[in-house]
Amino acid sequence: MQWETVIGLEVHVQLATKTKIFSGASTAFGAEPNTQACAIDLALPGTLPVANEQAFRYATMFGLAVNAEIGKRSVFERKNYFYPDLPKGYQTTQLAEPIVGPGFVDLELDGGRTKRVRIHHAHLEEDAGKSLHEDFAGMSGIDLNRAGTPLIEVVTEPDMRNAEEAVAFAKKLHSIVTSLEICDGEMSQGSMRFDVNISVRPKGQEKLGTRTETKNLNSFKFMEEAIALEVERQIDVLEDGGKIKQETRLYNGDTKKARSMRSKEDSNDYRYFPCPDLLPVIIDDEYIESVRKQMPELPEAKRARFVEQYGLSDYDAGQITMDKFAATYFEAATTFFKNTASQTGETKLIANWIMADLGAYLNRTEQRIDQSPVTPELLSGLVVRIKDGTLSSKIAKQVFEAITNGEGDADTIIETKGLKQVSDTGALEKIIDDILAANAAQVDGYRAAAEDKRAKMLGFFVGQAMKASKGQANPQALNELLVKKLNG
Amino acid sequence: MHQLTIAELVKGLRNKDFSSVEVTQHYLDRIARLDKTYNSYITATPALALAQAAVADKRLAAGNAPALCGVPIAHKDIFCTIGVRTSCGSKMLDNFIAPYNATIVDNYVDSGVVMLGKTNMDEFAMGSSNETSYYGPVKNPWATDCVPGGSSGGSAAAVAAHLAPAATASDTGGSIRQPAAHCGLTGIKPTYGRVSRWGMIAFASSLDQAGILSRTAEDAAILLNDMASYDTKDSTSVERDVPDYTATLNDSLKGLRIGVPKEYFGEGLNPETAAHVEAAIKVYESLGATIHSISLPHTGLSVPAYYVIAPAECSANLSRLDGVRYGHRCENPKDLNDLYMRSRSEGFGDEVKRRILVGAYALSAGYYDAYYSKAQKVRRLIKQDFVDAFQNVDVIIGPTSPSPAFKFGAKSKDPVSMYLEDIYTIATNLAGLPGLSIPCGFVENKPVGLQLIGNFFAEARLLNAAHQFQQATNFHQQTAPGIE
Numbered sequence: 001m002q003w004e005t006v007i008g009l010e011v012h013v014q015l016a017t018k019t020k021i022f023s024g025a026s027t028a029f030g031a032e033p034n035t036q037a038c039a040i041d042l043a044l045p046g047t048l049p050v051a052n053e054q055a056f057r058y059a060t061m062f063g064l065a066v067n068a069e070i071g072k073r074s075v076f077e078r079k080n081y082f083y084p085d086l087p088k089g090y091q092t093t094q095l096a097e098p099i100v101g102p103g104f105v106d107l108e109l110d111g112g113r114t115k116r117v118r119i120h121h122a123h124l125e126e127d128a129g130k131s132l133h134e135d136f137a138g139m140s141g142i143d144l145n146r147a148g149t150p151l152i153e154v155v156t157e158p159d160m161r162n163a164e165e166a167v168a169f170a171k172k173l174h175s176i177v178t179s180l181e182i183c184d185g186e187m188s189q190g191s192m193r194f195d196v197n198i199s200v201r202p203k204g205q206e207k208l209g210t211r212t213e214t215k216n217l218n219s220f221k222f223m224e225e226a227i228a229l230e231v232e233r234q235i236d237v238l239e240d241g242g243k244i245k246q247e248t249r250l251y252n253g254d255t256k257k258a259r260s261m262r263s264k265e266d267s268n269d270y271r272y273f274p275c276p277d278l279l280p281v282i283i284d285d286e287y288i289e290s291v292r293k294q295m296p297e298l299p300e301a302k303r304a305r306f307v308e309q310y311g312l313s314d315y316d317a318g319q320i321t322m323d324k325f326a327a328t329y330f331e332a333a334t335t336f337f338k339n340t341a342s343q344t345g346e347t348k349l350i351a352n353w354i355m356a357d358l359g360a361y362l363n364r365t366e367q368r369i370d371q372s373p374v375t376p377e378l379l380s381g382l383v384v385r386i387k388d389g390t391l392s393s394k395i396a397k398q399v400f401e402a403i404t405n406g407e408g409d410a411d412t413i414i415e416t417k418g419l420k421q422v423s424d425t426g427a428l429e430k431i432i433d434d435i436l437a438a439n440a441a442q443v444d445g446y447r448a449a450a451e452d453k454r455a456k457m458l459g460f461f462v463g464q465a466m467k468a469s470k471g472q473a474n475p476q477a478l479n480e481l482l483v484k485k486l487n488g
Numbered sequence: 489m490h491q492l493t494i495a496e497l498v499k500g501l502r503n504k505d506f507s508s509v510e511v512t513q514h515y516l517d518r519i520a521r522l523d524k525t526y527n528s529y530i531t532a533t534p535a536l537a538l539a540q541a542a543v544a545d546k547r548l549a550a551g552n553a554p555a556l557c558g559v560p561i562a563h564k565d566i567f568c569t570i571g572v573r574t575s576c577g578s579k580m581l582d583n584f585i586a587p588y589n590a591t592i593v594d595n596y597v598d599s600g601v602v603m604l605g606k607t608n609m610d611e612f613a614m615g616s617s618n619e620t621s622y623y624g625p626v627k628n629p630w631a632t633d634c635v636p637g638g639s640s641g642g643s644a645a646a647v648a649a650h651l652a653p654a655a656t657a658s659d660t661g662g663s664i665r666q667p668a669a670h671c672g673l674t675g676i677k678p679t680y681g682r683v684s685r686w687g688m689i690a691f692a693s694s695l696d697q698a699g700i701l702s703r704t705a706e707d708a709a710i711l712l713n714d715m716a717s718y719d720t721k722d723s724t725s726v727e728r729d730v731p732d733y734t735a736t737l738n739d740s741l742k743g744l745r746i747g748v749p750k751e752y753f754g755e756g757l758n759p760e761t762a763a764h765v766e767a768a769i770k771v772y773e774s775l776g777a778t779i780h781s782i783s784l785p786h787t788g789l790s791v792p793a794y795y796v797i798a799p800a801e802c803s804a805n806l807s808r809l810d811g812v813r814y815g816h817r818c819e820n821p822k823d824l825n826d827l828y829m830r831s832r833s834e835g836f837g838d839e840v841k842r843r844i845l846v847g848a849y850a851l852s853a854g855y856y857d858a859y860y861s862k863a864q865k866v867r868r869l870i871k872q873d874f875v876d877a878f879q880n881v882d883v884i885i886g887p888t889s890p891s892p893a894f895k896f897g898a899k900s901k902d903p904v905s906m907y908l909e910d911i912y913t914i915a916t917n918l919a920g921l922p923g924l925s926i927p928c929g930f931v932e933n934k935p936v937g938l939q940l941i942g943n944f945f946a947e948a949r950l951l952n953a954a955h956q957f958q959q960a961t962n963f964h965q966q967t968a969p970g971i972e
Contacts, residue, residue, distance in 0.1 A: 039588055043808040045581065046568045046590060046687040048722050078804045080851070089807020271851035273860060275802055276694035278723050340790055430619065 001239070002203040003102075005231050006211075007166045010195040011173055012151050013183045014127065016056045021126050021150035022049030022278075024090065029189050033132075033143035041148045048277050051076070055150040056281060058182035059099045059124050060291045062152055065176050065298055066119050068103025069286050074124070076275040081268045084142050085129035093125035093153075095272050097280070100152070105176070107168045117169050118157040127151050158197065158208065163227040167220050170194055171322065175299045179324045185220045189232035193221055199244070200234045209234070210244040214251050214258060226251035229258055302327055308349040310334060319355055325370040330354055330377035331461035335386065336382075349383045357400055378403050383411040390414065394423050394471055424473035428465075428481050431473065435464045436485060446486055458482065489514045490650040491967075494559060494707035498654060501548055501558045502664050508548065508558030512602050515560050519604065519651050522972070525632065528646035530565045530623045531573055532605035544600040546612035556714055562652035564643050565606035566613055567830030568687040569697070576689045577609040579640075580809050580816045591719045592656060592698050599714045602639030602649055604652050608642025612806065613663055613691040615639050617812035619900050620839040628670060629968035630934050633659040634893040637909075643701045644671040648968050654702035654711055658688055658767045659963065661794055662888075662913025665925035667897040669888035669937020672927045672966060674954060675701045676708045679945050680821035680920035684719030690805040692798035693724075695917040701755030704964055705954035709733035709896070712947060714719025728945065736883045736948045737955040742776035744953065751787035752912055758891035764929030764936045765887045771960055772953075780881055784873040789866045790915040791907055796850045796863035797918070802840075803847030809835065842903065871919040878943045883953050887912055888925040888937030916941050919946070924950045927963040 020027055023040035040047045056074075063070045075097040078090040100122035108114045110263050129147035154173065160166045171297055174192060184191050194217040199209035214230055217223045229251070246264040251257075289442040297305070299321045306317035306327075321327045333350045354369075358379065362369055383400055387393045391399060391414070402413045414420055423429060436443050439461070446457045461482050466473055489511060492500065498507055516534045523529050537560060544558035568574045568586035575581045589597065596603075610620040618626040618641025628636040629649040636645040640657035642665035647655050659677035668675025677699040688698055700715065702708045711735050718727040748769060753762055773779055778815040811817035811831025818830035836844070850859035877884060889909060899906040915924040921941055928938035938957075942950040958964050 039586075042813055044586060044588075044814065045574070045576070045584065045808065046586065047588075048686050050721060050723050080804055080807060080848075082807065082810060083811075084824065086811050087808060087813065088804075089810055090804050245915075253839040269853045271803075271848060271856075273800060273804070273851050273856070276692075276724075277690075 003200045003235050003238075004205075005162055006158045006199045006201065007160035007162070007207055007227065008197040009154070009156045009166060009169060010197070011154040011162070012127075012168070012193040012195075013154060013173075013177050015055055015150040015152060015182055016184050016189045017052055017054045017150050018059065019052060020148035021055050021124065023148055025148065027149050029186070031145055033141065033145060035145065037144035037147060041087065043089075045174045050274075051278055051281065052150060055124055056099065056283070057291055058150075058180070059122065059152050060283065060288060061180050061182055062122060062154075062177065063100035063103065063294050064292055064295060065180055066100070066103040066105050066122075066286070068119055068122070069101035070283060071099045071101055072096055072283050073097055073280050074099040074280045074283070075280045076124075077087075077272045078275050082270045083128070083450075084140065085131045085147065087129065087144060087147055091126060091128065092275055094123035094277070098123035099281075099283075105172055105382050107165065107172055109164060109168055115159075115165055116170075117159045117165070120155045120157050122152045122154040125151050125153060143277075149404070158199075163224045163231075166196065166227055167224050170220055170223060175322050175324065179299050180296055180301070185448065190218060193218050196223060196227060196230075198227060198230045198234065200231060200238065210246050212244065212249050214246050214249045215261070216249060219253065222251060222253040225253070225256060226258060233258075246257070260277050297326075299324075306330075310351075312348060312351050316348070316351045316355070320351055323369065324335050325368060326354055329369050329372070329376050332381075333380040336377060336380035346380075346383055346387050349386060350380065353379055353383065353400075357397065361404055363399075373402070373406065374403050378409055385410050385414065389423055389474060390421055391419070392471065392473075392475055395419050395421060397477065419472060421474045422469050422472045423477045425477070425481065428469075428473060428478055429467050432461075432478075432481055432485055434460060435468060439464065443486065459487070461486065490518060490653070492653065493704050494556075494654050494702060494710050495704070498555055498710065499557050508541040508544040508560070508602060509538060511558070512537050512560045512604070515604055515652060522649065523646075525653055526627045526645045526649050526651070527624050527631060528608055528642045528649065528651055529562065529605045529625050530575055530577070530608050530642065533572055536572065537602050537604050540602040547600050549897040550827075553590050554714070554802065555710065556596070558602065560602040560604045560653065561596070561711070562604045562646050562655040563609045563873060564591060564655065564657050565609055565655060566641055566658050566689050568689070569593055569603065569606065569628060570904060572606065572691065574606065575622070576613070577611040577623060577769060578835065578837070579622040579839070580817065581689075582622065584815055586687070588687060591684035591717065591721065593687065594714050595714050595717055601714070607640070607646050607652075607655055610639035610641065610663075611840050612689070612802070613639040613658060613660055613696075614802070614839050614843055616662070616906050617894070617896075617900065618667075619896065620837055622837065625896060627812060628893050628934075629971060630670075630672060631893060631911065634895055634934065635670070635892065637670035637889070639663040640667045640675075640701060644668060644673055644675070647671070647673055647701050647703065648971075650967070650971055654700060654707055656698060656715070657701045658696060658698050659913075659917065659923075660691045660697075660798060661917050662910035664699045664701060665888050665913050665923055665937065665939060666909060668925040669927075669939075670893040670935065672935030672963070672968070673701050673703060674705050674708050674924070674926050674958075676712065676924045676947065677916065677922060678712065678716060678947050679726075679922045680917075681724055682716050682728075682922070682945065683946065684717060684718055684722045685723050686721040690801075692801040693805060694801060695794075695798060697917070705924075705951050705958055706734065708739055708924075709737055709951045709955070712951070716736065716947075718853060731948050733948050733951050736952045739952050740776060741772065741953060741956050744772070744777040744883060745780060745881040746772055746777045747780050747782035747877055747884045749784045749787065749877070749884060749886055751784050752886030756890050756908065758931065760931040761854065761887055761889075761891055761936050764931070765885075765938055767971060768928040768938045768957070769885060771957060775956055775960060782881060782884070784870075784915065786866065786869045786873050787915060790870055790918055791911055793863040793866040793870065794910075794914045794918060795846065795907060796859045797867065800850050800860050801842040801847070803844045803851065806836075806840070806844060811835070828957055839903075861945030862948050867918045870915050874915070874921055874941075876918045882943070882946075882949060884941040886939050887940040889913075892931045892934035892936060920944065922947050922950055924954055926954045927959060927966070928957075928961070929963060930966075933969070936968075
């Protein structure tokens with residue numbers, strides 16, 4: 001039987017507010033346990049929450065970015081359950097009246113396919129603390145630093161049909177929230193966490209299959225792996241005549257295995273009701289417009305601008321603007337070309353370097369582009385020397401490597417290593433004459449060959465000459481001179 | 489000295505008739521000597537009180553001290569106080585010391601008010617007789633075999649027994665007004681949002697409001713001046729200027745339109761209580777007020793609606809008391825569930841458990857619409873009754889409580905009869921309106937309370953009406969028998 005996969009996502013996005021959603025405590029990551037939890041976060045008796053306006057501003061920005069209706073009236077509710085890292089015994093969240101209503105995101109997939117994923121809604125809520133199960137000999141430690149950190153939970157419709165689409169959506173969402181600067185996007189620190197709802201059904205069937213939820217995936221790679229594993233598991237169960245149990249599952253990225261965490265029967269009755277400590281928040285059109293005006297440029301708008309302003313191809317612009325930091329890096333690098341004549345060629349080169357060599361280097365060394373030791377100024381200095389013919393692309397790679405080793409800027413490295421490309425006709429002629437003299441037989445062969453064979457044979461002489469010049473010969477000048485001399 | 493009202497203490501401190509340390513010491517001595525009988529305090533704070541009094545005396549000597557500087561009062565043990573245990577009448581918080589003051593406590597600290605101690609109360613303010621306190625029942629100074637009312641029974645008994653000139657209290661369904669009625673005091677519950685809830689341990693957040701128990705309406709006005717404030721730490725606090733409540737106390741009542749709801753005089757009301765309330769209405773008529781019969785048609789639904797909404801909110805409010813971070817924790821828990829179950833089973837009393845269960849039930853899947861949603865709809869209807877009534881009248885008058893103080897144990901086995909104690913007071917909380925109780929007579933030598941309900945933020949008018957009544961009567965000047 002042919003199976004179709006159906007995927008919906010719930011994404012927790014930590015908002016980059018300075019303080020918590022209902023208290024004045026700091027949200028900074030990595031402090032000593034419980035040093036960033038005030039009386040409100042500890043849920044001491046008599047304390048009361050006050051909503052953080054910035055969280056509403058960020059959620060509104062998000063709503064506008066995903067083409068959603070903004071909830072003019074949003075209401076916090078209490079979701080009741082007991083857990084040691086949930087200090088109040090309830091989570092303050094939104095249910096019936098969320099801040100962000102229905103919206104959508106358009107994805108571009110490989111092969112130029114596009115896909116619209118509908119957003120069901122997104123709501124504001126507070127994060128819980130953390131339970132630490134190690135280091136406490138038979139007990140658990142509780143760290144409430146994270147308790148009360150503002151989140152938006154983005155809930156999609158079950159519109160994705162495979163891991164590729166789900167990951168593309170996740171990446172797009174990451175790109176949107178980081179471009180808006182409402183989330184730092186640090187997935188390893190839990191700034192974005194994905195819950196994936198997966199079901200399968202026979203192809204052509206309309207009714208959805210029973211779904212499972214794999215919780216708390218914090219990397220695109222784990223998400224892809226977890227989906228593949230769960231789809232395979234569900235199909236196996238069904239093909240063996242079994243039934244899928246509605247359950248919550250956990251995926252372990254280290255062991256590449258998943259396990260059931262709890263079944264639906266064990267799930268809580270959360271007894272939601274509107275939080276009487278917080279009044280409904282009313283948002284008017286004027287507020288929404290003020291937020292819209294302050295919104296940073298979104299990836300799609302930026303992409304169009306990069307095509308227009310820098311002459312990038314739509315594809316390249318899309319690649320660069322996908323990552324806010326790459327886009328910022330790119331624009332920083334281009335500022336160094338203000339006075340050069342052929343700006344377009346250079347900006348394209350910058351884009352290529354960011355996507356290819358720099359990207360590969362950062363990946364390999366696990367560094368972020370905004371913390372790259374190859375600064376925009378260093379990269380632009382290199383590109384200038386490629387463009388003006390000082391460096392061949394091959395030598396440029398050597399210079400780039402030297403830059404990554406901290407050996408200075410391109411000009412310094414060219415100078416100290418003597419890597420300047422040889423375009424000088426006199427110097428090239430000398431090299432070519434030597435090569436031709438040393439390879440008289442090949443020269444004769446070349447001259448005797450038919451025109452259409454010669455192009456192939458030319459490579460031999462180019463290679464020899466390049467070698468003799470230690471790779472510094474300007475390839476174009478070398479070619480021209482060689483042909484001239486050989487044709488004699 | 490303990491016969492003096494707050495107004496007289498303010499004057500005496502200014503005139504240097506006595507110092508704050510002297511007044512404070514006098515009250516501390518009385519508490520130490522007499523409170524064994526009444527059990528009105530959970531924690532007396534003599535050292536702190538004397539230190540505060542000494543500071544107050546310095547401020548008074550320096551001049552420009554706030555009006556209340558040097559006046560001692562007691563705080564209900566529901567208000568958090570830095571460095572002093574705040575138990576809320578529960579074993580659960582027997583070891584809890586807050587690192588912050590309630591905003592009302594801070595307001596009084598700023599005014600130089602001295603805290604004598606923390607008063608007894610029904611556990612987590614759940615009760616109408618002060619019998620649910622972990623620290624034992626409080627005795628009514630008027631009849632020591634009777635309850636003082638609740639949940640602010642300790643505050644009421646302390647003031648009635650002259651163990652404090654006045655006390656703070658809180659009212660979720662009548663917890664200030666009903667004890668005021670049973671102990672012959674003036675008790676005011678302000679409009680919801682008038683007084684900050686920060687630092688007041690929550691029972692039912694949408695209904696809780698702090699207020700005052702005092703001997704006179706004038707004292708209540710003086711104390712409310714400093715208690716009321718807009719507080720950015722409480723989202724439900726209302727940003728609105730606080731008037732000087734004493735400024736209008738002597739306004740004439742000529743032309744005041746008084747509404748008398750017929751639903752407040754039906755079945756269940758003690759006939760003698762009814763007679764005293766009717767006589768009080770005649771007093772108002774003689775003071776120039778006009779009397780109008782009105783109807784609050786949804787009155788009968790207020791107790792059922794309240795006993796869904798209040799328990800629902802409390803079931804969540806009390807979830808934080810889980811034995812994890814503070815408060816009572818059971819010995820040697822086996823696992824997490826055991827920790828929760830035993831800590832909460834041991835830490836909470838029966839009435840608190842009953843309300844948590846009722847509330848959790850009313851909110852649970854499949855019952856939410858039938859109970860919680862419906863109760864909220866009823867609440868809107870009850871509020872609308874008052875909004876309509878206040879189109880035509882300025883103040884609504886009726887009994888505070890259906891009958892005078894009852895004997896210990898008389899109602900504690902029958903929760904519903906206990907809940908009906910608050911039948912006339914609960915609607916005010918559901919509507920968010922201010923309410924006040926003043927003494928208007930005696931039945932079997934026990935005080936009877938007259939309830940005045942005002943429009944939103946009409947505390948000044950209520951206090952004015954109460955003060956004028958007290959100028960014309962002397963019920964409020966009676967002292968319980970046997971009080972030295």
